[in-house]
Amino acid sequence: MQKITFFKRFVNDILAERKTITIRDASEANVQAGDILEVSTLEEGLWFCRMQVLSVTQVNWADLTPLHAAQENMGLVELKQLIKEIYPGQDHFYVIHFELLK
Numbered sequence: 001m002q003k004i005t006f007f008k009r010f011v012n013d014i015l016a017e018r019k020t021i022t023i024r025d026a027s028e029a030n031v032q033a034g035d036i037l038e039v040s041t042l043e044e045g046l047w048f049c050r051m052q053v054l055s056v057t058q059v060n061w062a063d064l065t066p067l068h069a070a071q072e073n074m075g076l077v078e079l080k081q082l083i084k085e086i087y088p089g090q091d092h093f094y095v096i097h098f099e100l101l102k
């Protein structure tokens with residue numbers, strides 16, 4: 001089974017289905033539509049759910065939109081700042097759209 005990790009601050013939003021995408025660089029986007037992922041926290045490695053990948057699309061940082069931000073349950077300024085912090089100096093990303101499996 002494939003695995004993905006999230007910062008623990010995202011756990012509640014994922015479980016409540018307020019966060020339905022994750023924006024990753026190429027090294028973390030080796031998934032495709034239909035894949036089922038076991039999901040755990042980055043910090044402690046605690047498993048918290050399974051999710052199915054609905055789609056994977058490319059995006060440049062400059063082309064992030066309010067819709068991406070809404071799907072991350074944050075504002076666009078916050079999202080763009082966050083992505084810059086996590087991936088300094090990078091511009092090319094993949095939007096992984098997912099569905100929580102219950």
Ligand SMILES: CC(=O)Nc1cc[nH]c(=O)n1
Pocket residue numbers: 005006007010021022023024042086
């Ligand atoms: C570990 C982790 O949570 N990484 C990321 C990076 C970008 N978006 C996201 O939801 N999570």
